Amino acid sequence: MNKGQIIFLNGTSSSGKTSLTKKLQERNTDLYFHLSLDVYENMAPEKHLESNYWSTLSECASAMHNSIKTFSDAGFNVIVDHVILDIPEEKGWLEECVTLLSDYPVVFVRVNCPIYELERRERDRGDRDIGQAKWQFERIHGHGTYDLEVNTFENTIEECAELIMKNILPINNPSAFKRLYERNKEKI
Numbered sequence: 001m002n003k004g005q006i007i008f009l010n011g012t013s014s015s016g017k018t019s020l021t022k023k024l025q026e027r028n029t030d031l032y033f034h035l036s037l038d039v040y041e042n043m044a045p046e047k048h049l050e051s052n053y054w055s056t057l058s059e060c061a062s063a064m065h066n067s068i069k070t071f072s073d074a075g076f077n078v079i080v081d082h083v084i085l086d087i088p089e090e091k092g093w094l095e096e097c098v099t100l101l102s103d104y105p106v107v108f109v110r111v112n113c114p115i116y117e118l119e120r121r122e123r124d125r126g127d128r129d130i131g132q133a134k135w136q137f138e139r140i141h142g143h144g145t146y147d148l149e150v151n152t153f154e155n156t157i158e159e160c161a162e163l164i165m166k167n168i169l170p171i172n173n174p175s176a177f178k179r180l181y182e183r184n185k186e187k188i
């Protein structure tokens with residue numbers, strides 16, 4: 001069975017990942033499942049998140065990373081909506097993803113948006129902690145390796161979705177995940 005396609009979006013809060021996911025699902029006739037850390041976090045009991053937030057969140061993230069592989073192995077396409085930061089608490093998250101998925105058809109997408117627009121969206125939403133987007137903006141994308149970048153401020157969500165679909169790589173094409181995996185191996 002062919003592995004399911006993986007579109008892996010990484011961007012700060014309010015960068016437009018959910019909007020982009022909905023647009024990709026709308027324009028594709030093929031079925032794409034949406035995997036997001038919020039959903040996995042909601043599966044964990046509140047008492048664990050309250051008493052040990054980062055360690056519980058890391059277990060939620062790990063469950064999600066392993067699920068991506070399971071979905072793809074079963075032939076299901078997925079869109080992963082993630083915020084992987086360069087902070088000690090999330091150490092190993094990206095490494096786990098690239099180790100699990102280096103041989104999978106992944107398009108790793110950097111979702112960009114300028115800080116003033118992130119802050120404007122954050123204020124408008126009213127359901128996000130003010131300052132969260134800025135804090136994440138200063139701690140994301142440090143590894144610098146992606147297959148593709150989109151900018152949800154300069155381009156419409158439709159244009160960003162179009163660009164992603166044009167960049168779905170043929171199977172066996174070396175993706176950013178493969179390059180990151182090889183780079184990590186050299187460090188060990």
Ligand SMILES: Nc1ncnc2c1ncn2[C@@H]1O[C@H](COP(=O)(O)OP(=O)(O)OP(=O)(O)O)[C@@H](O)[C@H]1O
Pocket residue numbers: 011012013014015016017018019020083121125128152153155156157
């Ligand atoms: N291209 C855009 N132009 C204007 N507003 C946008 C654009 N993309 C997203 N937004 C708005 O920004 C807000 C955040 O978008 P969205 O939920 O897609 O971001 P997100 O990256 O999934 O955020 P989070 O990680 O916090 O869930 C929403 O109110 C959405 O309508």
